[in-house]
Amino acid sequence: RKEVEQDPGPFNVPEGATVAFNCTYSNSASQSFFWYRQDCRKEPKLLMSVYSSGNEDGRFTAQLNRASQYISLLIRDSKLSDSATYLCVVPTGGGNKLTFGTGTQLKVEL
Amino acid sequence: DTGVSQDPRHKITKRGQNVTFRCDPISEHNRLYWYRQTLGQGPEFLTYFQNEAQLEKSRLLSDRFSAERPKGSFSTLEIQRTEQGDSAMYLCASSPEQGDFRGYTFGSGTRLTVV
Numbered sequence: 001r002k003e004v005e006q007d008p009g010p011f012n013v014p015e016g017a018t019v020a021f022n023c024t025y026s027n028s029a030s031q032s033f034f035w036y037r038q039d040c041r042k043e044p045k046l047l048m049s050v051y052s053s054g055n056e057d058g059r060f061t062a063q064l065n066r067a068s069q070y071i072s073l074l075i076r077d078s079k080l081s082d083s084a085t086y087l088c089v090v091p092t093g094g095g096n097k098l099t100f101g102t103g104t105q106l107k108v109e110l
Numbered sequence: 111d112t113g114v115s116q117d118p119r120h121k122i123t124k125r126g127q128n129v130t131f132r133c134d135p136i137s138e139h140n141r142l143y144w145y146r147q148t149l150g151q152g153p154e155f156l157t158y159f160q161n162e163a164q165l166e167k168s169r170l171l172s173d174r175f176s177a178e179r180p181k182g183s184f185s186t187l188e189i190q191r192t193e194q195g196d197s198a199m200y201l202c203a204s205s206p207e208q209g210d211f212r213g214y215t216f217g218s219g220t221r222l223t224v225v
Contacts, residue, residue, distance in 0.1 A: 004152075008150070032211060034211060041199075041221075042218065043201060043216040043217060043218050043219055044153065044201075044216055045216070046211075046212065046214070049211070049212065087152050087153075089152075091209075091211060093155075093166065094208075096141075096158055096165070096166060096208060097143065097155040097158060097166070098145075098153075098155065098211075098214070099155070100152030100153050100154070101152050102150065102151055102152050103151075103152050
């Protein structure tokens, strides 16, 4: 089983829609989780951290379900500018490196 | 210092040639990481440095790959005898200290194409 798994998509949604992505992780001892955003041919950038019961930042909500070992990212009122790849990330190896999922591609359309 | 700098941005090389990439981290960051990203995949960890010491290497880092950070500042990643499978984006990142993931910053990457 991969350490971090995501549905690669693409998710094609109309502007204004609500979309949710899930990610599963294999190490039950993991304590920290992150969502990164990566635009085409650019570097990944931290979007949100996910700690304990999750958190919200504007239109974005991240949730953690430890029992089922998955995290989710919810985007409300999606905008054209939200089109990107969303990477689920878990620190591994004693926290010295980041393990990325394959990423989920989101396309927001008019 | 505006972030992590990588040079070159793009490199096209013929199979069998050697290539070297450079990464300049954020100056106060003592940890430096190299990742590789192929099309349709997330970045994969290659190696990391704490100051000048290389503390971990992935199994992805074959004998043809070598990384250095001689003075604990910039780092180089060299690939010898390049193969077409080496074509990827090579990303460098730096962080202030262990566990400080909010400070974990990626450079823009070096895109390598082996023809």
